[in-house]
Structures are given as C-alpha cells and as structure tokens.
Amino acid sequence: MIASFIDWSLRNRFLVLCAALILVGWGFKALRDTPVDAIPDLSENQVLVYADWTGRGPQEVEDQVTYPISVNLQGLRGVRAVRATSMFGFSLTTVVFEDRIPPLEARQRVTERLNLLGAQLPPGVTPLLGPDATGLGWVYQYYLHVDTNAAPAGYDLGRLRSIQDFNLRQQLQSVPGVAEVASIGGFLRQYSVEVNPTRLRAAGVSLAQVMDALLANHLNVGGKTIEENGQEFLVRGLGLLHGVDDIADVPVADRNGVPIRIRDVAVVEVGGDFRRGALDVGGEEAVGGIVIMRNGENAMAVIERVKTRLGEIGPSLPPGVVVRPFYDRSDLIARTIATLKDALVEEVILVTLAHVVFLFHFRSILIVTVPLPLSILVSFLLMRFFGITSNIMSLSGIAIAIGVLVDAGIVMTENVIRHCEEEERRVGRRLGAAETMECTRVAARQVGRPIFFAMAIIILAFV
Template identity: 30%
Template sequence: MQWLAEICVHRPVFATVIVLFFTVVGGFSFFTLGVDRFPKIDLPTISVRTSNPGAAPEEIETEITDVVEAALNTVPGVEEMRSSSSRGSSNVTLTFNLEKDPDVAFQEIQQKLSTIVNRLPDSADPPVAQKADPDSQPVLQYVISAPRNVMELTDAVETLIVERLESADGVGEVFMWGARQPRVQVSINPDRLRAFNLSVTDVTNAVRAQNQELPGGNLVEGRRTFGVRTMSKLTDVSEFNEIVIATRNGFPIKVQDVGRAELIGAEPTSAASLDGVQSVSVGVRKQAGANTIAVINNVKTRMADIVPNLPDDMRVAVIRDQSEFIENSLHAIQEHLILGGLFAALIVFFFLWNFRSTIISALSIPISIIAAFAAIAAFGFSLNQMTMLALTLMVGIVIDDAIVVLENIYRFVEEKGMDPVQAAIEGTREIGLAVLATTLSLLAVFIPVGFMTGIVGRFMSSFGLTAA
C-alpha cells in the first residue's frame, strides 16, 4: 500500500479524479438498479396442468395423468415428480436438480407434451406447462364492487380497467378473480329429445356446425378480387333456439322444440367481495426483471386517470400493494445505514478529537457505498433486503481501515513531528500490510458466501458478493 499512498500524496489531482470516477459511476448505476423485496431466484420447478371438465378423478388419472407422467419421465435432470388427479383436472409437478437451467427444462417439457396431445381425450384441453416464478405473484391488486349483476360488472371491469392497465409500462399480465364471463347454456329435455328420436350428440353437432364462420374463397371480378366468408356466427341468445337439429317428416326440429337456450355466467371458480358486496378483483403481474416499485407507480398513475371516468356506482379499493412492504423495508435499512455512518463518525471524533481527521474518515463511508452500486449493477443484482443489509454491515468495516491508517498518520505528525506529507507515506508503510491482510481476510469470508450452492446459496449470493 506504500506505492498507493505515495501516488495519492504526490499526485492529489490524480487521486481525486479516481475517487470522483468511482463515485460518478456508482451514482449513475444507482438509478439503473431495480428495487425489489428479495433477490430474484429461478426455482427449478415446473408444473403441468391439464383440464378435462366433468371427468371423474379415476378417468383423469388413467387417461391423462399416467400419459403425461410417462412422457415426462424421460426428461433429463428430474429429481422428483409428483402428480394429483381431481375432478376435471390433472396436475404434474417436476422438480429438477439445481444445475438444470429452468428455461432449458421448460423447452424440453414442451417438446415432450407436444408428442402426447393426440393421445389425450378429445374433450381435454391441451396440457399447459408453467415455471415456478416468484415474480408471478401479483404486485398490486384492486377490488371493484358495484350493485349490479356480476356478468355485467365483469364486462365493465374488463373494458374500462383491464384493457387500459395492460398497456402500462412494465406490466406483464392483468387478470381477474371472481369474474364470470357470459356463456350460452342449452338445456335439453330428455323426454322430448327421445320423442323425436334424437341424441345429445345430434344437438351438439348442430350447434357446432351452425355457429361458426368459415372462409368462402375468393370472388374475382375483372382485375379485382374480393374475399368471401360465411356470416353464420350467432350473436344473440334467441338465435340459438332457432338452430335446426334435424328434419322429421319434412318438419325441422329446432333447439326450442327439445329445450331452451339461455345466457348465464360461466361456472364460478373464484369469488370476491368488498364489504359484503359481490365484486371483481383485478391483479397485476410485472414483467420479468422489471422494477417492482416503478411498475406499481405506473399502474397507480394509470388507475388515477381511470377512476374518475368510472360509473358512479363502482367502488375501487386497493387490497394488495407490494410497494408498501418493499419501501418500508428499504427505508428501515437506509435509516440504519445513515445512522450507522453518523455514529461511526462521532466515535472517530470522540477518540481523535479532530474535525479534519473525522471528516476524512467519514468520507470513506459514502464514497465506498456509492462505488459499490456500480458493482451491484455489474453483477445484475437489485436493491433488496440482502444487498442493503450487506451495505449496512460494511459501514463499520469500511471505516475501520480508514481509522487505523489515519490514526497512525496522526501519531507520526504529533509524536515524531513529521510534516503531513511524509507522515502519510511513513504511517501507511508501517501498517499497510496489516490493513491489507485484514481486508483480504474479510474477502476470504464473504466471497465463498456468494458462491454457495442450493436454494439458500442463490438467496445469499447477492449478500456475499455485495459485502465482498
């Protein structure tokens, strides 16, 4: 450290520029850092869900779950596979070893699933694979209530709120709980169906065939070509009652002759209420890697423009806001960081009883912390509880070296009568190796923490590397 001390003493402008360089780079890096509650961790867990409405658990297990398990058994890196079969739904969860890249595992599962789609029941939906992602939790959630039909409320919320929130910067997905989409239900009277010698399949095929739009080819007229399409998509519930199922003795048998069609809500799978009033809840998921605080602020700004234009009977309330937890946690750590720096400077002043020496020692704290923001950005970390905790713990360690070196220089000036320039060089030479050894020993402690394996290692890596 002697050569460094000599350079800084003999070339103060050079030393000042180096310090300002790290400070400016760290300052600009600070504004690019994401803010989150915890570090981002990619869990090597993928779930595959397949739906077959109305099927019994036994049928789900034999016709879907066993087929999916047999196909996914050959995916490399699987440590554990769990499955559950319930009424109308099959769920298979795969846990991979930590060395497996979740994105690669997801692609391999998608390829395996594509080979078994034709082997599943015709009434079953295609399997859907989903990675376990901590970012999939909603960062902000609203509940909208109004004294009106839930289907009408669902349509209003989707049109007035959801579609506008989806375009907010950083929003990955907007979804609804407690919503009921409109659905046409055809109720059949089995006695009348039997009287006309028809089956439920006949009704299903008739509704499917007469409620679709198909391309009708092209119409060529001289140099112009027109596209033709069949306009047979039904738009009103009453039109379903007029669908012809079959012809008996020259008379058409319509849906209204064997039953009735009516508009109902889809089968409810979730429910929401606000103060006892049936409601619809809207959740917002952020894009992967997006700044949580920035996304929430963008959504709140957009929502502030939406609320004044809503009908008078609609009431909007926030029921989940992650920014409150994140900001409270980070503000508490920031407060401890500032107080720790101030108390450390007061202790230096108490023992040295010199304002100039205290200021020099205290400056090492903000300079080191601001410069650390550049390293945090370079490693791809965010400002979260782990990185901020590491910075807080390092406040005392950063000022330790400054106190030791400064106190030794101060001793050379006071006891040996050296001029400050020579005292800075000689004082640093005397204890430079010991200070360097102390710093390297701290690196030896914290760097291994940054390379720990397992889920805990992924959680603690940002803490260890930030502290180092």
C-alpha cells in the same frame, strides 16, 4: 503486493480520485437500476405446467394426463424434482430445476419436451406453461367496486367478470414486466342450452343432433370474390350466433316440412360457467384480478406502471365501476426501504460524531466518513452485476458492514496521525508535504496488510 498497491495509490492520487468518481457515477446508475423488493426471493427455480380436461375426475386426470406429463419431464437435463397434482378437470405439474439453469432455458427445455407428448395425451388436452414468474411474483391485487350513486341499477357478477377479462386484463398484460393477470371471482358468462328429454322424445330428435346443429350453425365462411362492372365484391356467409334468440332459432330437424328448432326441445338462457372459487371483499362477493410480475423485474417499477395503466383505463370503464386495490406490495417495499435508509443515515451521523469526540481532527473525519457512501454505491454495483435485489436482507448486510468499514478506517487514520505526530516531535517542527507523504506511506504499509486480511476474512464470513 499490498505494499506496492499502497505506494502506487499514493503516487497516482489523481488517478485514484478519477477512479472513485467513476465508481460514484456507475454506482448511482446501479442504485437506480437495481430491482427493489421487500424480501429476498428464495423460491425454487421452477416451471409450472397445467392442462385442462373438462369434466373428468381426478383419477382419470392422474392416469391419462398427469402421469404421462410428469414421467416425460423427469428426464430433462438439470431437473431436480417433479411434483404433480390432479384435481377435477385440471392437472398441475411443477418442474424444479437446479439453480444453475437459467429460467428461460428451463422453460425452453420443458416446451420442447411437451411438443413430443401430443400422441400420449387424450384428444383436446393441450399442456401449457405457467407464467414466467416466481413465488414472489404476486405484487398487486385489485377488485371492481361499483358506485351505486353513478350506477343505481348496478352490475351483476357476470358483467363485472366480462369487464375484467376483456377490458382490464388484456390491457394490463401489455404492461412491461407483467407476466400474467389472473382473474378471480364472478362468473364466466356463457349461453346455456338445457335440453328437455320429454320434448326430445316427442320430436324424435337425439341429443347428438342438437349438438351437431349448434356446431354447424355457428360459423362464418368465405366465398371468394365476384367481379362486376370493374368492381370486386367479397362473398361471405355470415352464420355466427349473437344471442339467445339466434340460438333458439337454430333448426335441428324437420318433420313433414315443419322445422324443429332448439326452442322446441330446449331452453336457452345466459348463465355462468362452472367455478371452484370466489373473491370476498368486506363480506360481499366481488370480481378482481391478480398482477403477476415477470421473473427478475423491479417490483416497484412494475407496480408503478400498473397503477399508471389503471389510471389510463379508468375513464373507459362503464359508469360507476372503479378499480380499487386491496394488496399493494409497494407500500411494504417503501416502508422497508425507508426504515433501512434511516438506519444508514443515523449510522453515518453517529460515526462522524464519534470521530469528532475522540479524534477531533477534521481531515481524519473526512477520510473515514467519505468512503462510507462510496462503499455503499460499490455494493449496489456488485448487487446489480450478480442479480441481487435491494431488499431488507441485502440492505441490512450493508448496514452491518458499515461498522467494519469504519473500524478499518479508524485504524488506518489513527496510525497515520500517530506516525506524523511522532515525526514532528522528533524533528521539532511541522512536517512538510514530502515528509507527511512519507509518514503516510510508512503508516499505511504498516497496517495495510493486517487490515486487508481482516476485511477478507469478514467478507468470507458473509459469503
């Protein structure tokens, strides 16, 4: 079979050349499209499920939220392990699937099972899926820097968190390839109603009445339409609260025709929500965000899109607010790829010089050197087909394999040259084209089979 393939290739050299050119073009396309990262993604095939139950202790969360979720998810097909953690007001479950299960199919199975858990969980608890990302999805992190020259008064952490949540986060999540943008640091601004028990007793009002009044007075309603003089008017009841004064003026009850308002029994102010962490940059508390890349995306391309979007958002930010990165994986990726690229170029140059010194035959140099970039392009084509990213491990394997390719090329070239020289000595003249082709065929058939099996054994060793 190998001998027949050699004979066919020598008879159809034009077709072989066309096939090589097609592989070159296809390989260049794969080279551009193959995802690039610094290190290979060795994380598990997992799906995260989290649920909030505000104010509850870890034991209550474990018994009523974490346990029902983890038990029901264990029965899914393809699940290898289920790990869960219960914290104050929060439950996190990690479902690890077998590697043969596609990530999207795994998320679909988890979603279908979670839809059946509504009756088993406490009211108000809704389990949600985590981002469609892996352990290496954390590709970019930034913080909001305030330039005191442009904004002398500065901004408090609550205002910066609002800018992050409502300006930056929403626009960055629309970037292709971004699974989630997580906000860190600062305070979630909220209106706080601090009830005075003494005033409640004096006014004869219960805490439940205060809560019901706040819920009932924060609502917009519709009243259909009114037609008059050939025109249609919308009827709306506007009751949304817009600030501290609106909340303080909400009536709770009345005594002898005198309304008792929120301000009479409580103090209303703007405060921060309960938090469990902070972001520290240079010894000062700050507000920032973490960009999580979607599973299977190109890290370099996603980071470039994020940077482009941040440049577009910058002019719309309040005066003095500047987005500054403090973790950017593209720098690490660029340095890693540059190092391996230099190593590959140096290796090709050294191989060429070795041929010049030992063989001193120009055509043999081309025969051995030209297949090197072709084999690299074919490698990228296969990497793209099997979903392997271009990282330090895969590129190092290519660099190691170049030595093996050179060895096979040298054996084949040297054997062809030796057969031609022996034939020239035998006939006492230079060989013609037909004679050279016949010597090449005999020499290639002689070493083709051993080279093929040697390469096959080395490939199996890599696998």
